[in-house]
Amino acid sequence: MKSDNWYILGAGSMGCLWAASLCHKGEAPRLILRDSNYQQLKESHAPLKLTTAGQSFQYHVDVVSPETLNAPINRLIVCTKAQNALEAINSIKSHLTESGQILLLQNGMGSQQAINEAFPTQSVWAGSSTDGAYLAAPFEVCHAGQGETWIGPMTDNSVSVDRFNDLLSNFRLKVSPCDTIEQKLWEKLAINCCINGLTALFNCRNGELLDNGEKQAWLDLLMAETCSVLTALDIHTPSLKERVYGVCQATANNISSTCQDARQGRATELPFINGFLINKAENLSIPVNSHKQLMDQLRASGIN
Ligand SMILES: NC(=O)c1ccc[n+]([C@@H]2O[C@H](COP(=O)([O-])OP(=O)(O)OC[C@H]3O[C@@H](n4cnc5c(N)ncnc54)[C@H](OP(=O)(O)O)[C@@H]3O)[C@@H](O)[C@H]2O)c1
Structure with missing residues (x-):
């Protein structure tokens, strides 16, 4: 496994959409589920299904839980709701590398600032998305509205945008860098x-x-x-x-x-x-x- 694999925390609509989009690109993201949901999904061996623009795709994605995680996490995309984001990251905190990248895709504000403060050595970025996605069933995501996601650093001294390059080019989702993400x-x-x-x-x-x-x-x-x-x-x-x-x-x-x-x-x-x-x-x-x-x-x- 590559040391810079993307990990995606939360297998809801956005988590499945981003995981499927990374798979489509040939990446091997790993989806992190709560311990309580992990066993059921793992046993079902269900592929991740994506429906978008009238086409359907299936991908085999590795799923893990905080208990079964066995590798350091350098790159993390957080796809929970805002109220669950900090608690979710804390559940895998011991695996996050000190200089890791965290991309937060929560709506609203407040959770990003709290996580930025709680993880001062990591590079915390936030995203604002106009994509529309929903789960037709667990692990079956429908990309109902093609939008755009702007991503940018929560602090001025964050790492260069180059570390997010594989989300910015040749990617099924439209992702653009933004210097003023809080705006x-x-x-x-x-x-x-x-x-x-x-x-x-x-x-x-x-x-x-x-x-x-x-x-x-x-x-x-x-x-x-x-x-x-x-x-x-x-x-x-x-x-x-x-x-x-x-x-x-x-x-x-x-x-x-x-x-x-x-x-x-x-x-x-x-x-x-x-x-x-x-x-x-x-x-x-x-x-x-x-x-x-x-x-x-x-x-x-x-x-x-
Ligand atoms: N869906 C969209 O079209 C869309 C568009 C733009 C922005 N957003 C934003 O994106 C964020 C995610 O939205 P969503 O629609 O993907 O929500 P969602 O479908 O409810 O998915 C959230 C997922 O996070 C999981 N989760 C919660 N706590 C967790 C934990 N501690 N560990 C692991 N997984 C955990 C949930 O699992 P459980 O079900 O077990 O709690 C659920 O599967 C929200 O802030 C939303 O506003 C969504």
């Missing part, structure tokens, strides 16, 4: 913190937020508060209103990941989206009452 993460967070929680609260599709009524009025308040925080942080994004309305219109029939999580009684990533914004706003003494009210009402409805 990119903020741009996505700004849109998500207006749309996602509301769709979960009203249990509605993205397009239904533009109803000329209660939902749209709330959407407008969330956008105004988000803009105040971005301005105070000196983060310049293209018109938030245009972007939020544009997403609601372009994805009118979509059910946001947050709304899907809420429907299935799973924890959402909102503490890393609206929660992160609220914390920043409080530090800056900027009122974000609509965001707080949204989070309170979600909690009261049993959505966390």
Whole structure:
């Protein structure tokens, strides 16, 4: 086995998509599962299936668990949800090399900063992705929306982009380097913190937020508060209103990941989206009452 094999932590939609894409390139990524899921998948000998642009592919991927890991990890891609990322890396911490590379693909913000602090010797990069993927079944991923992923260092003194070259060229996914990844993460967070929680609260599709009524009025308040925080942080994004309305219109029939999580009684990533914004706003003494009210009402409805 090569010492610079990519390890992928989390075999959900993104983990399977990235693993399949690396396999397609001829790489031999290893997927790290929780101990509890590992045995079942290992015994099934199931190949990893990818459906994309009307074509289907199968790959044989090595799966491991924290207990069965037997090699140092130099290159790691973390594909868990934001709330699980730090705990997941900690479960394989003893295998991470001191100068290893970690690429974080979580939505929202806060988990990347916590991991960057917890792993000061490693080179921590974050990604912001517009790809869309879902699992049709365990280990069967559908790449439903071809997007782009920007990746960049969480600190200025991180290693050169060359170490990520095999994700940047001749790769099935579109990946681009970005010197200002925190700005990119903020741009996505700004849109998500207006749309996602509301769709979960009203249990509605993205397009239904533009109803000329209660939902749209709330959407407008969330956008105004988000803009105040971005301005105070000196983060310049293209018109938030245009972007939020544009997403609601372009994805009118979509059910946001947050709304899907809420429907299935799973924890959402909102503490890393609206929660992160609220914390920043409080530090800056900027009122974000609509965001707080949204989070309170979600909690009261049993959505966390
Ligand atoms: N899917 C998309 O289209 C998409 C697009 C852009 C960005 N993202 C972002 O990418 C991230 C991952 O999303 P996803 O859709 O791939 O989520 P997902 O399908 O829920 O996959 C997350 C995976 O992580 C696993 N996991 C959690 N804790 C773990 C641990 N300690 N050790 C090993 N595995 C662990 C989960 O296993 P269990 O099921 O056992 O908990 C699950 O298989 C999220 O932040 C999401 O917002 C997703």
